[in-house]
Amino acid sequence: MGVPGVGAMKRVLVVLLVLLAVATLVLAQGIGRATVRTPNGDREVMTIQQRGETLLAADETIAAFGGRITAEGEGFRIALGAMEAIFGPDSRFAVVRDDLIEMAQEPVVIEGRAFLPSGFFRELIPRASGLDVTWDPASRLLLARPRTREVLSAQVSVVDLQGTTKIVIQFSGAAEHTITRTGTSYLIQLRNTVRAPFAEQAYDNPRVSRITFRDGEIGIHLRGAAVAGDAYELQNPFRIVLDLKEAPEGSPAYRPQLRTEPRFQQTLPGVRTIVLDPGHGGKEVGAIGPNGLMEKDATLAICRKLAAVLSSRLGLRVILTRNEDEAITLEQRTALANHYKADLFLSVHLNAAVMKGARGAETYFLSVEASDELARSAAERENLTPSGSRSRAGSDLNLILWELAQQEYLKESSRFAEIVQEEMNRALGIENRGVKQAPFKVLIGATMPAALVEVGFITNPDEEAKLLDEGFQGTIASTLASAIERYKTEYDVRMGVGGARVAAPAPAGAGDPAAAEPERTSGR
Amino acid sequence: MPSTRALVAAMLACIAAISACRKERAVSDVVALANKVESRTIQLFFESPDLLLVPETRLLSLPANQAAALSQVVAELLKGSANTAVPRLFPEDTVVRGAYLLPEGNAVVDLGGQTLTDGWNTGSHTELMAAYSLVHTLSANFEIRRVRILVNGQPVATLAGHVAIDRPLLPSGDAVKR
Numbered sequence: 001m002g003v004p005g006v007g008a009m010k011r012v013l014v015v016l017l018v019l020l021a022v023a024t025l026v027l028a029q030g031i032g033r034a035t036v037r038t039p040n041g042d043r044e045v046m047t048i049q050q051r052g053e054t055l056l057a058a059d060e061t062i063a064a065f066g067g068r069i070t071a072e073g074e075g076f077r078i079a080l081g082a083m084e085a086i087f088g089p090d091s092r093f094a095v096v097r098d099d100l101i102e103m104a105q106e107p108v109v110i111e112g113r114a115f116l117p118s119g120f121f122r123e124l125i126p127r128a129s130g131l132d133v134t135w136d137p138a139s140r141l142l143l144a145r146p147r148t149r150e151v152l153s154a155q156v157s158v159v160d161l162q163g164t165t166k167i168v169i170q171f172s173g174a175a176e177h178t179i180t181r182t183g184t185s186y187l188i189q190l191r192n193t194v195r196a197p198f199a200e201q202a203y204d205n206p207r208v209s210r211i212t213f214r215d216g217e218i219g220i221h222l223r224g225a226a227v228a229g230d231a232y233e234l235q236n237p238f239r240i241v242l243d244l245k246e247a248p249e250g251s252p253a254y255r256p257q258l259r260t261e262p263r264f265q266q267t268l269p270g271v272r273t274i275v276l277d278p279g280h281g282g283k284e285v286g287a288i289g290p291n292g293l294m295e296k297d298a299t300l301a302i303c304r305k306l307a308a309v310l311s312s313r314l315g316l317r318v319i320l321t322r323n324e325d326e327a328i329t330l331e332q333r334t335a336l337a338n339h340y341k342a343d344l345f346l347s348v349h350l351n352a353a354v355m356k357g358a359r360g361a362e363t364y365f366l367s368v369e370a371s372d373e374l375a376r377s378a379a380e381r382e383n384l385t386p387s388g389s390r391s392r393a394g395s396d397l398n399l400i401l402w403e404l405a406q407q408e409y410l411k412e413s414s415r416f417a418e419i420v421q422e423e424m425n426r427a428l429g430i431e432n433r434g435v436k437q438a439p440f441k442v443l444i445g446a447t448m449p450a451a452l453v454e455v456g457f458i459t460n461p462d463e464e465a466k467l468l469d470e471g472f473q474g475t476i477a478s479t480l481a482s483a484i485e486r487y488k489t490e491y492d493v494r495m496g497v498g499g500a501r502v503a504a505p506a507p508a509g510a511g512d513p514a515a516a517e518p519e520r521t522s523g524r
Numbered sequence: 525m526p527s528t529r530a531l532v533a534a535m536l537a538c539i540a541a542i543s544a545c546r547k548e549r550a551v552s553d554v555v556a557l558a559n560k561v562e563s564r565t566i567q568l569f570f571e572s573p574d575l576l577l578v579p580e581t582r583l584l585s586l587p588a589n590q591a592a593a594l595s596q597v598v599a600e601l602l603k604g605s606a607n608t609a610v611p612r613l614f615p616e617d618t619v620v621r622g623a624y625l626l627p628e629g630n631a632v633v634d635l636g637g638q639t640l641t642d643g644w645n646t647g648s649h650t651e652l653m654a655a656y657s658l659v660h661t662l663s664a665n666f667e668i669r670r671v672r673i674l675v676n677g678q679p680v681a682t683l684a685g686h687v688a689i690d691r692p693l694l695p696s697g698d699a700v701k702r
Contacts, residue, residue: 073592086624091677095632284685287647352647354611436698441681441688
């Protein structure tokens, strides 16, 4: 074998130097090992250190729990039992169904392998298994142990309203459970130990005869097989809710339900307080017209004028979500209306479109899917304070009434939006873009009829010029006041309050738009 | 020459020592999916002159893998209509950072770009059109019913102060021309 030439040797040297450089780069990540300890045994996994955080090799760690990870586009998909999670290299958020897990830092991908912060596994594994996970940085141990379940206490309420029996079982903590139907009973099997409030309780209810607590199982015994149920969970506090209704028409035991008196009357005796919401404010300027008009300024001017008209003409208590140029979150606006127990909520905006020539007014109320989702998480939203903090959730009965009222709010919101749009069309002679539904954030969570009006397109130079004009702003305010008066009249008559001009006591300061500003003690 | 050989031998020993620091492991489970490409006619939703969304068909070379095709379709939507008279719905600097297909008809689209990051000053109509152009485009081309939009990998309340995107969006009949 001859001596290699100098050129060949140089090439070998270059390759070796490149290899050295790669190896040095990899070592610079602080590669190490950690142990994943599961009930099935120990597994060594590769780790890297980054910004003081230990990141574990996702493939080896997930494999220790019997799962697998696959690359998908630029991201990765984890399959662990029936659960799937997805994450990408640039985001601290992993998607688990429609929920998110926030990581301490972005995943690192080296040679096609993903490394994730230990906290991710602490969050993920319990969602897919009955294991709790802890990370000990000193011993570099990710320890997964069977979850120790706390002993829970439970309370039961059964309420029959509007053709539906709602059974609410409230626990002192999250209860792992499965629900099955056998004959004329629903059985809730609990993995936690539960202190039973009773062994057996009989109910004078058209659908439920009795409820039993026995050996980690709650039995809900129905009066007949023709009762169908819909079960779901509510959080904070944890509740299992079962809605029972008669089975659909066609079943032998079907019995149509008669509606009782309007339940809306229980919560809204008449329109007395209205919250006006001038859209945007502060740094959030909203849309900007071709000649510089800012949405936040025009909406505030219109709402101030409207507040003055409503106070003087209708004697309503008027509250503005903002009475100056300031930023308020959308949640705070709705929460303010809830806090003041407003009977009506109107958010005023100016529209914008990329299409030239867009013109006209349109009015929105909340879309159904947003409302449905809202009802499901009612417990988290009720009693929201203006600062956005949560106070103690109300009683189960309040929750049930709240959910049912949401459906009524939607109907009333639809009617209110319809009247606002009709008045805008009639008085302003601008193009009718109709009443629509959308999942507008500011309307979500309002516990009163609520609408959002777009009084014109700021992106249209003609409409922008009008909207800049104080006289036109006054006309809009007067038109919206007429709409509110019409809705109030209609609503008050329907509720038997006595008509639009029923003397609603005007609070001190009402009549002066400046004085219409509410007291705000927090969240500002 | 012997000195060169000695140098090579020393470097090989060095590499071997470094390699020994890393425990031998089986070939990683992380294997890139084969991205078989296929031509596919897709529908992209843009705004029509009557201010409603209408579909525009476009022939694209896309990965046969649906999940991998998702972000490319979103990127195509962000490019705007082939008709230059039709304005873009999203801000021009909007980018798709990732798009993920989830079980049960759910998708997550992660958007980025300076305008969405700094705060998009626009009206509810434009915001509705933009959000629903994404939802309808994905539901028309994939088995997707609900779309969750993130900005810079994070959940946000709205894109421009109106439409709630802190929850998944469903297709909207009000937004599309019938």
